[in-house]
Amino acid sequence: MNYKLLPFTFSRISSKEVLVNELGDMMAVPKGTVNAMVTHSIDTKSELYKSLVANFFLTENTIPALIDIYAERLVEKKRFMDDGTSLHIFVLTLRCNQNCIYCQASSQDECCHHKSMTFETMEHSVDLMFKSPSNWLTMEFQGGEPSLEPRLLRYGIELAEEKNKTEHRNMRYVLCTNSINLTDEVLNICKSYNVLISTSLDGPSWLHNKNRGKADSYERVVKGIDKARSVLGHAQVAALMTTSELALDYPEDIVDEYVNLSFSSIFLRALNPYGLASENSNWDTYTARFIAFYKQAFEHILFINKQGTLLIEEFAAIILRKMLTPWCTGFVDLQSPAGIVNSVLVYNYDGYLYASDESRMLAEQGDFSFRIGPVTESYENLIYSKKVREWSNVWSNELLAGCSDCGVRAYCGADPVRNHTTQDDKYGYRPTSLLCKKNKAIIEYLISLIIERKDEVMPIFKTWLQ
Numbered sequence: 001m002n003y004k005l006l007p008f009t010f011s012r013i014s015s016k017e018v019l020v021n022e023l024g025d026m027m028a029v030p031k032g033t034v035n036a037m038v039t040h041s042i043d044t045k046s047e048l049y050k051s052l053v054a055n056f057f058l059t060e061n062t063i064p065a066l067i068d069i070y071a072e073r074l075v076e077k078k079r080f081m082d083d084g085t086s087l088h089i090f091v092l093t094l095r096c097n098q099n100c101i102y103c104q105a106s107s108q109d110e111c112c113h114h115k116s117m118t119f120e121t122m123e124h125s126v127d128l129m130f131k132s133p134s135n136w137l138t139m140e141f142q143g144g145e146p147s148l149e150p151r152l153l154r155y156g157i158e159l160a161e162e163k164n165k166t167e168h169r170n171m172r173y174v175l176c177t178n179s180i181n182l183t184d185e186v187l188n189i190c191k192s193y194n195v196l197i198s199t200s201l202d203g204p205s206w207l208h209n210k211n212r213g214k215a216d217s218y219e220r221v222v223k224g225i226d227k228a229r230s231v232l233g234h235a236q237v238a239a240l241m242t243t244s245e246l247a248l249d250y251p252e253d254i255v256d257e258y259v260n261l262s263f264s265s266i267f268l269r270a271l272n273p274y275g276l277a278s279e280n281s282n283w284d285t286y287t288a289r290f291i292a293f294y295k296q297a298f299e300h301i302l303f304i305n306k307q308g309t310l311l312i313e314e315f316a317a318i319i320l321r322k323m324l325t326p327w328c329t330g331f332v333d334l335q336s337p338a339g340i341v342n343s344v345l346v347y348n349y350d351g352y353l354y355a356s357d358e359s360r361m362l363a364e365q366g367d368f369s370f371r372i373g374p375v376t377e378s379y380e381n382l383i384y385s386k387k388v389r390e391w392s393n394v395w396s397n398e399l400l401a402g403c404s405d406c407g408v409r410a411y412c413g414a415d416p417v418r419n420h421t422t423q424d425d426k427y428g429y430r431p432t433s434l435l436c437k438k439n440k441a442i443i444e445y446l447i448s449l450i451i452e453r454k455d456e457v458m459p460i461f462k463t464w465l466q
């Protein structure tokens with residue numbers, strides 16, 4: 001049979017060759033299969049051959065019989081490009097009431113009043129947001145600590161609500177807060193506009209307090225979470241953690257803390273090299289230790305799920321959604337084309353539009369490479385600017401050396417901002433990229449679980465994707 005190869009990448013994981021096509025479909029096949037495919041020595045009467053044809057790895061016609069289905073599915077996987085930017089981050093202030101040892105946002109003292117967004121900047125920013133063609137607009141408020149600016153928070157939401165009377169978009173609001181300052185005024189705003197609270201909790205009290213540089217931080221955060229749950233409802237409060245160097249030795253304790261506080265999900269987040277975190281002692285060592293930490297924590301999460309308690313690891317759930325469902329995820333850190341501009345825009349307190357959250361963090365370090373322009377500028381001049389067009393040359397991992405033939409490329413993403421930050425090169429060099437190392441290790445680990453412990457993990461993963 002004169003079959004042809006369809007585009008796919010492959011890698012060796014566990015005892016298998018793992019093939020992944022452009023749709024993100026994965027097949028774990030016996031070693032030697034790829035060689036047999038490319039040398040046309042595969043048995044065309046075998047079940048394996050039929051599966052490879054049925055799953056879009058081989059085709060018997062120049063144009064596959066099911067090309068329309070293939071095209072539809074590819075469109076679905078890249079739907080975020082059609083939809084327009086949906087996540088709009090508003091950095092209300094750099095003021096903060098904590099002293100986190102890993103602060104990536106270069107936050108300032110609570111009393112520092114010239115580091116907050118003006119009401120005028122908010123007006124221009126909301127106008128710009130509505131220029132995005134997306135039907136779904138998420139307004140995410142960040143800082144510093146955004147709850148320190150309740151008037152600005154209310155003003156931004158009210159402007160959006162007013163504008164949406166004629167725009168008819170699906171609005172979502174998220175307040176990223178350390179939960180220390182969830183006053184009645186703040187919770188009243190959240191209740192009125194269905195604002196989701198995304199808080200941060202790093203683990204048991206001793207660890208959380210050390211990370212936050214305050215002796216009573218844990219106690220106040222837990223109080224804040226309880227208060228928010230009682231006013232807004234349990235489901236309106238989510239939490240995520242940041243893995244400081246100190247946290248690396250305590251994966252189980254951190255996971256148990258989330259269970260004890262009745263959270264049904266946890267996001268095991270690595271440190272990113274911005275702000276204070278950039279002073280981390282050794283990034284090579286940290287990355288290797290984080291991967292070990294992640295796997296140990298993940299095993300504990302699997303154990304907890306097997307005991308009948310639902311606990312989703314959010315980073316894994318995003319990757320699994322890419323592997324096991326036909327949908328795109330909308331998660332800006334694992335996208336190709338990259339999340340910058342395509343899926344996220346940041347309206348900073350300084351009156352400028354940035355390409356991503358990390359881009360505005362870089363600006364605090366004096367690097368304005370990913371500042372797009374003032375929010376007073378027109379949407380077209382900003383989004384189609386020369387700067388953004390130049391980034392588009394390096395934001396698709398399909399086109400990047402090292403990524404284009406990577407076996408897990410369909411589940412990963414491109415990150416010109418991180419490449420620029422760590423390698424002084426937006427294109428990036430994969431062999432020494434620690435982000436690449438971390439992503440590949442975690443993706444391959446999840447694939448190995450599916451291959452080696454399918455009966456044990458798949459029922460759990462399916463509940464995570466519902």
Ligand code: SF4
Binds near residue numbers: 406407409436437
């Ligand atoms: S960054 Fe690394 S893991 Fe991700 S697609 Fe590129 S080579 Fe693969």
